[in-house]
Amino acid sequence: MRIEVKNLRHVYSPGTDFAFEALRDVSLTVEAGEVFGIVGGTGSGKSTLVSHMNLLLEPTSGEVLIDGVDARTMKKSVLRRRVGLVFQFPESALFAPTVEEDVAFGPERLGLDEDEVRKRVEGTLGMLGVGHLAPRSPHALSGGEKRRVAMAGVLAMGPEAIILDEPTAGLDPATREELLNVVRGLKESGMSIVIVSHDLDEISEVSDRVCLMEGGSVKAAGKPSDVFYEHPENAPGTVRVALAVSERLFPDTVGRPVRFSETVEALERVMRRNP
Amino acid sequence: MRAGEYIGVVGENGGGKSTLVRILNGLLKPESGDVRILGGLDPAVEPFEVRKHVGMLFQNPDNGLVSPFVEDDVAFGLENLGVERDEMRERVRDAMRSVGLEGYERRETHTLSGGEKQRVALAGILAVEPDILILDEPTSMLDASGRREVLERLDVLRGKKTILHATHHLEELFDADRILVLKNGELAADIPPERLFSDGGLMRKNRLVAPTLLRLAESLGIPPRRSADELAAEISNRVRARTSG
Numbered sequence: 001m002r003i004e005v006k007n008l009r010h011v012y013s014p015g016t017d018f019a020f021e022a023l024r025d026v027s028l029t030v031e032a033g034e035v036f037g038i039v040g041g042t043g044s045g046k047s048t049l050v051s052h053m054n055l056l057l058e059p060t061s062g063e064v065l066i067d068g069v070d071a072r073t074m075k076k077s078v079l080r081r082r083v084g085l086v087f088q089f090p091e092s093a094l095f096a097p098t099v100e101e102d103v104a105f106g107p108e109r110l111g112l113d114e115d116e117v118r119k120r121v122e123g124t125l126g127m128l129g130v131g132h133l134a135p136r137s138p139h140a141l142s143g144g145e146k147r148r149v150a151m152a153g154v155l156a157m158g159p160e161a162i163i164l165d166e167p168t169a170g171l172d173p174a175t176r177e178e179l180l181n182v183v184r185g186l187k188e189s190g191m192s193i194v195i196v197s198h199d200l201d202e203i204s205e206v207s208d209r210v211c212l213m214e215g216g217s218v219k220a221a222g223k224p225s226d227v228f229y230e231h232p233e234n235a236p237g238t239v240r241v242a243l244a245v246s247e248r249l250f251p252d253t254v255g256r257p258v259r260f261s262e263t264v265e266a267l268e269r270v271m272r273r274n275p
Numbered sequence: 276m277r278a279g280e281y282i283g284v285v286g287e288n289g290g291g292k293s294t295l296v297r298i299l300n301g302l303l304k305p306e307s308g309d310v311r312i313l314g315g316l317d318p319a320v321e322p323f324e325v326r327k328h329v330g331m332l333f334q335n336p337d338n339g340l341v342s343p344f345v346e347d348d349v350a351f352g353l354e355n356l357g358v359e360r361d362e363m364r365e366r367v368r369d370a371m372r373s374v375g376l377e378g379y380e381r382r383e384t385h386t387l388s389g390g391e392k393q394r395v396a397l398a399g400i401l402a403v404e405p406d407i408l409i410l411d412e413p414t415s416m417l418d419a420s421g422r423r424e425v426l427e428r429l430d431v432l433r434g435k436k437t438i439l440h441a442t443h444h445l446e447e448l449f450d451a452d453r454i455l456v457l458k459n460g461e462l463a464a465d466i467p468p469e470r471l472f473s474d475g476g477l478m479r480k481n482r483l484v485a486p487t488l489l490r491l492a493e494s495l496g497i498p499p500r501r502s503a504d505e506l507a508a509e510i511s512n513r514v515r516a517r518t519s520g
Contacts, residue, residue: 041418042389142289170334170415172287172443173484198418201487234419237487237503244507249514260487264494271495271514 001067001082001160001192003030003053008062010048022048024216025062030161030194035187037203037224038196039234040213046196047088049213050163053194054083081110084159088166091146094138099125099149102138106157124152128182144175151182161192168202180206200236204228204258225256238263245270278406281433283448283468284441286457287482292441295457296411299439300329313406327356329407330400334415336389339396345387346371346380348395352403370402374428390421394428401432408432410440414447445472446486449501456481472499 010023023045030036038046051057052064055071064071071079087093096102100121107117125131128148133141138149147167154162164183168176176199183206186193197203203210204224211221212234220227228235232243242254242263254270257263276282284292297303298310301322310318318325333339342348349370353363371377374394379387384395393413400408410429414422426447432438433450440448445468448454454471456464458481464471471477472485484490489499492506497513500506 041420142287144288170288170412170443172290172482173445174482175288176443177484200419238491240503241488241491241507241510244504245510245514248507248511260490263491267491267495267510271510271517273514 002032002065003083003161003192003194004065004068005029005049005052006063006065008049008052008064009060010045010052010057011060012048014060022216026213026216026218027062028211028218028221030192031209032192033187033190034208035183035193035195035206037207037210038194038213039198039200039203039210040219042198044213045216046213047165048216050085050165050194050196053161053163054080054085056085081157082160084154084157084162086151086154086162086164086167088169090150090154091138091143094146094150094153097137098134099130099136099138099141100134102149103152103156106153110157120156120158121152124155125149127155127185128152129178144171144178147171147175148179148182155186159191161194162186163194163196165196166198167195168197168199176202200228200234201238201260204236204238205260224258228258229256242266276407276437276439278437279434280452281438281440281450283451283454284439284457285443285445285448285454285481285483286463289459290457290481291460292457293411294460296331296409296439296441299409300331301325327403328405329409330403330405331409332393332397332400332411332413334412336392336396336416339399340384340392343383343385344380345376345382345384345395348384349398349402352399356403366402366404367398370398373401373431374398375424388421389417390424393417393421393425397425397428405436407437408439410438410442412442413440415443444486445483446488446501456483458482469499 005026005028008023008026012020012022026049040046048057052059055076058072066074094102096105103121103125104117107120122131125134128151130145130148133145138146168179180202183193183195207224209222210224210227212219212227212231220231228239229243232240238260239258242257246253254266257266286292294303298305299318301318304319312318312325313328316325340348341351346367349367350363353366374397376394376398384392414425417425442448448468451468454466454468455462463481464477472489478485488503488506492500497509500509
């Protein structure tokens, strides 16, 4: 699925004393099958932006096109099945007595038969590594387990694109790494993925392209190597080290690695190079 | 924990970090076992007395604030303790200065950034003048600049207060005196940071992952460095040493 955002503007509480322009003229495209990372400080408009992608918010002006079709002309129930949104701290919305019932809730509402529902519940819980939790109460799980159950509930709807808003906030590093592997797996399956995060290290590991938001506008968008090397104040540790080494030796000595493994390789090359 | 120590608490989700910190200030009661604060106070018996001495900062910056204006929020704890007006004013002013919020007195709390909100919450705790601070992942919901703001303020308190800091971000604990590693509700290790970070086996067993800079240094065969700049300096020096030699 391709998601295009064109000249999007969003004003909260328009026409009141509290009117606040959260997005000003944002344009970007999430290509089919890519992982698109959105970074930027608190209040930069990241969550407001992604809330437009399944019409939780409607644009004040501008538009969102889903495979070329204006989202506002689509039936909300259809749009939300096709574009899954996993909120920040989605575990707060878990409600059913057991994990499997919670995950089954969405697919059941789609009118799927019992077998298909069961297949989807088992499939998504298994993919997220929490199949063994199916009979348990979601409320008695750890933070990382709850997060995965909540994600399973969205994936069980069979979306073509998924939006993850701060999916790893508050999770331990090993669980974070596992969730990133889930993201890689979803990409393999051809899904378009939008991931919003404060964690530049993790965004740089999984994203094909990134967008840096500031004050409700897109400050930069493109390949991670371009965006991060041109905005080092918002770059992951790998980029800051590579850039600082190049500055100390001579420009572009290290090249423009972003991911951890690329950066280790590039730095090793510099350290081993013959004089 | 000895007075003045800075102790980190780490471990996987479900390891027991939040349960532990909640027991320490009486939000939860232990099934068995004993907690004593400052030699005698038992949080399970006298939670309100304990909370005068134990300040607690939580994850979510929005949950810590109660008043519409910053200075009222900072004064809230003191009002509950019945502190006299002039003294209250002075303690609020001192607390706000110590977290770098001078000039924010009449700002509305809902207009602040996450980092600013956490500093307001921290000021409210410091105004009560506790001996002990318990921090339960205070930066996990903040962006990079918000995290830096809060960590800088905590750094100033090092040695002045006894601090217990639970976090998933190991790089926040470089300067801790010790780190407690919790796993499945048990104390898996009580260890200085440099020894924990360099013990790959212990890290893996407890599902801990070293910060990016440490892993980068390790992959290149360089001892741990705290900042990107320090690591880059070391790499450049090694390259120069080779090329000139």
